[in-house]
Amino acid sequence: MSSPRTAGLAVLRRPRAPAAAGLLTLGVLAIAWPQLVGSSALFFWETTVIAVLFATSVNLLFGGGRIPSFGQAAFYGAGAYAVAEAASRSWPVPLALLLAVVVAGALAMVTSLITWRAAGLAFAMLTLAIAQAIYTLVVQVSWLGGYNGIPGISVPALAGINFYNPANLWYLDVVCVAIGMLVFWRVMHSPFGHTLNSIREDPVRAAFLGVNIRAYRAVAFTIAGCGAGLAGGLFAYVNQVVTPDSLYWTQSATPIIMLLLGGITYYWGPAVGAVLLSALLNYLTQATTNYLLYIGLLLLAVLIVMPRGLLSLPTVVSDLWSRGRVASGSRSSGARTGLVPVGSSTDTVAMPGEQDQENPP
């Protein structure tokens, strides 16, 4: 039985061969992709892998630390504008993307200091308000192009590779996203990630283990901001124009929908959600003007059947299956997520608080 919350120690015991095979497949697919889908579809796939990175960065907050930020668009947009400015000065690509990461990270750090004492709903509202304030500000700044934004962004050639070739832009995009994904994988499986998970599970317990929970939340927020900045920076190159839309609150909401769809407790959850939602949006916006309705219905359906997202499907199925095998008894609390081995002697959890209901020897 494998727990979905593998972030942490469980992953160390996971067999490496299937993981390596999976990554190899992804790598081969990424190389062959321009030939497979054709250059006209590449733009869609470029923005999709950017969404994968963005959603994964948001998952460090929501899944990793239960830090409900509704303002990640601010850092995504900051990265996009940073690259737009750098590109207009013909900065080399690595430097421009580094600028995006640094600017977004710095902005996230400042935000985390402003929101230092807030948690839960108050934190969510504050992040939303800060992001919207930044949006309003940028719209009024003329050197950032106001509502029209900054058009005509081109990718300067890098080490003799020119990016007018769409396949090359795809490779640049994919390599940068892969680096970002690797960083988030390491962070989520590091001692820091484990500590962040413990704060998610019970901040009071974590504090009484000596963990400065506010500082850890702030660092996680900053790292997630860097990831959003890289995603936004890549988007600027791919889209060739940056508008204030990249800072708007819907831009914060999209990755949240993606990671709810895919599964908030899984490393690959946001990636799956991002691919699915991007594909759906791409199809639905051409087919109907009511696409938001369908997206909403889909999200609702998924969350009713699989509250932990699409990746929890195996656990949901195995839970249903084992529930069918066991003569339906009184399995109440443990059955909810299907993780407790059925019939295990520790299945029943005593109500917290009192000691007088313990079974006799």
Added chain:
Amino acid sequence: MSGDPSAVEVRGVVKRFAGNLALDDVSLVIPAGQLHAIIGPNGAGKSTLFGVIAGEHRPDRGTVWVAGRDVTRIAAHRRVRAVGVARAFQVARIFPEMSVRQNVAAAVIAANGSARQFWRVKPLRVASVVADEALERLSLVPVAGRPARALSQGDRKRLEIAMALVLRPRLLLLDEPTAGMSPEETAATVELIRGIWSLGGLTVMLTEHDMQVVFDLAQQLTVMDRGHVLCSGEPETIRGRDDVREIYLGRAHGAA
């Protein structure tokens, strides 16, 4: 200051919850290395006293000294490192979705400072080995891989003690450590606490409603009632006092 400072010194602490006086001018001195039990009826203020010592509650008046340091204004998470306080809660607080081993590993990395590392994976592997040693001591090895929320109340209590121990505390606060345990588990936990304490260098404070446990373990008792300290002393002396019998022991024995 000369000699060993007391492990805990609470001076004139008042703690009020929305008008409800949970601690009313409480003063208490606990010498270093003692195994000390706080007893008293429900609502006496025992847990609140632990909360004030550990940093969960900031007293409205008075000061709290641990190991000779005024910690009244030191945040809870800093007290863990600064003066070596570790606590287990009355209702065990654990990380429910993590495995039992991961719970203890979280405590290990919090204690050894490697929690700040966000790139290397190895410290977590080391922590899991240290965690297994602690689980061994508390006979939790058979459930090490289970999600913590699947544990019985008694096992949760022991898990929390395991997490407290890997912090290598000098002051251990155990709020009703045997609550929810079977008689066998209770006996084992009493032995465990005695074993840990007899290794030396550790002051243990515990609250307990089970008088058997209290008289088995404690060197000294403090009796609380309605936010006041009624008296402190040797178990035998306390047992003989009529006022204690009346407010606490009598009622407890009647109930049992």
